[in-house]
Amino acid sequence: MAERLNKLLARAGVASRRGADALIAQKRVTVDGKVATLGAMVTPGVEEIQVDGERVRVADVPDRHFAFYKPRHVISTVSDPYDRPTVVDFIDSRVRLFPVGRLDGASEGLMLLTNDGDLANQLTHPRYEHEREYRVKISGTPLESVLQKWRDGFWLGEERTLPAAISVESSSGGSTWLRWVMREGKNRQIRRMVEAVNHEVHELIRIRMGPITLGALKAGEWRRLSAAELRALDEGRDEPLFESGDRYFDPAVQSAGSSKAKPRYKPGWARPKRRAKRGKRQ
Structure with a gap:
C-alpha cells in the first residue's frame, strides 16, 4: 500500500515529516534511483528509498504508541541544546518517537509519544478539538x-x-484544587488564564488526552x-476509557519500573538509591 514518502521517512527515524520534506526539497532523497519530489x-x-545514497528500510518499521507521565523539569521535546532531560530519554525504543x-x-502529567504522524496530527490539530483534562x-x-x-x-x-x-x-490552607477540562492548548494557557x-498556579497535572487517561502511571513511567x-x-472518541488513578491491567503494559524502561541518566541528575543486597538463601 502506497504511503507518503515523508511519512515513511519519519517512521523510519530519518527525520520528522517537516525534516523529511526538507531533505526531499534538497534533492537528497531518491526512489528507485530517481530524485524524489514533495508529496x-x-x-x-517494493520501491527502494535512499537518503544521501544510503538505503532506508521502512517495510518492517512498526507503529509505536506510548502513554507517558512527564515529570516536572523534564523537557517536552526530542532533544535539548542545554542537555536537559527530555521525554524520549525515558523510553527504550528503537524507532524515532515524537511527543x-x-x-x-x-x-x-500525561503525554503521548508516537512514530505515527497521522495520530499525532489527529490529537493536536485544533480542528479535532479533543478534550484535555x-x-x-x-x-x-x-x-x-x-x-x-x-x-x-x-x-x-x-x-479569545x-x-x-x-x-x-x-x-x-490558602490554595484550591481545580478540575479543568478544555478543547485547546495554547502556550501556557492555563497558567496565563489564572495569572490574568x-x-x-502551584501545580498543574494533565490526567487525560481524549480517551487516554493517566491511569496509575507515576512520574517517569x-x-x-x-x-x-x-x-x-x-473513532475520535473523548470519553475516558479508564478513570485516572485506577489500576490499569493489561498484559502489554510496561513502565519505568521494568529494567528496559529506566531513563538514561545525564550529568546533574539525582541518581537512584541502590537497594541493599539481600543475603544469600540458605
Missing part, C-alpha cells in the same frame, strides 16, 4: 465570578479562549497504548 507516494518493500501534547517544564492547584480561593469567567472564555492577549468545564475539587485574574485506546482514538 510523492511510495510503496514500502504529542507538550507540557511546559514546570507542569507534569487537568488537575490544577492555584493560590487562594477563586470567586464564583472568576470561575465563570474561566468557563466562558475571555480575551487573553490577541486570542474557548469555553471550558471547570470545577472545584477542594480548598484548604491575580491567582498563581510509561506504558504502551492498548488496542482499545487506539480504536477510541481512531
Whole structure:
C-alpha cells in the first residue's frame, strides 16, 4: 500500500515529516534511483528509498504508541541544546518517537509519544478539538465570578479562549484544587488564564488526552497504548476509557519500573538509591 514518502521517512527515524520534506526539497532523497519530489507516494518493500545514497528500510518499521507521565523539569521535546532531560530519554525504543501534547517544564502529567504522524496530527490539530483534562492547584480561593469567567472564555492577549468545564475539587490552607477540562492548548494557557485574574498556579497535572487517561502511571513511567485506546482514538472518541488513578491491567503494559524502561541518566541528575543486597538463601 502506497504511503507518503515523508511519512515513511519519519517512521523510519530519518527525520520528522517537516525534516523529511526538507531533505526531499534538497534533492537528497531518491526512489528507485530517481530524485524524489514533495508529496510523492511510495510503496514500502517494493520501491527502494535512499537518503544521501544510503538505503532506508521502512517495510518492517512498526507503529509505536506510548502513554507517558512527564515529570516536572523534564523537557517536552526530542532533544535539548542545554542537555536537559527530555521525554524520549525515558523510553527504550528503537524507532524515532515524537511527543504529542507538550507540557511546559514546570507542569507534569500525561503525554503521548508516537512514530505515527497521522495520530499525532489527529490529537493536536485544533480542528479535532479533543478534550484535555487537568488537575490544577492555584493560590487562594477563586470567586464564583472568576470561575465563570474561566468557563466562558475571555480575551487573553490577541486570542479569545474557548469555553471550558471547570470545577472545584477542594480548598484548604490558602490554595484550591481545580478540575479543568478544555478543547485547546495554547502556550501556557492555563497558567496565563489564572495569572490574568491575580491567582498563581502551584501545580498543574494533565490526567487525560481524549480517551487516554493517566491511569496509575507515576512520574517517569510509561506504558504502551492498548488496542482499545487506539480504536477510541481512531473513532475520535473523548470519553475516558479508564478513570485516572485506577489500576490499569493489561498484559502489554510496561513502565519505568521494568529494567528496559529506566531513563538514561545525564550529568546533574539525582541518581537512584541502590537497594541493599539481600543475603544469600540458605
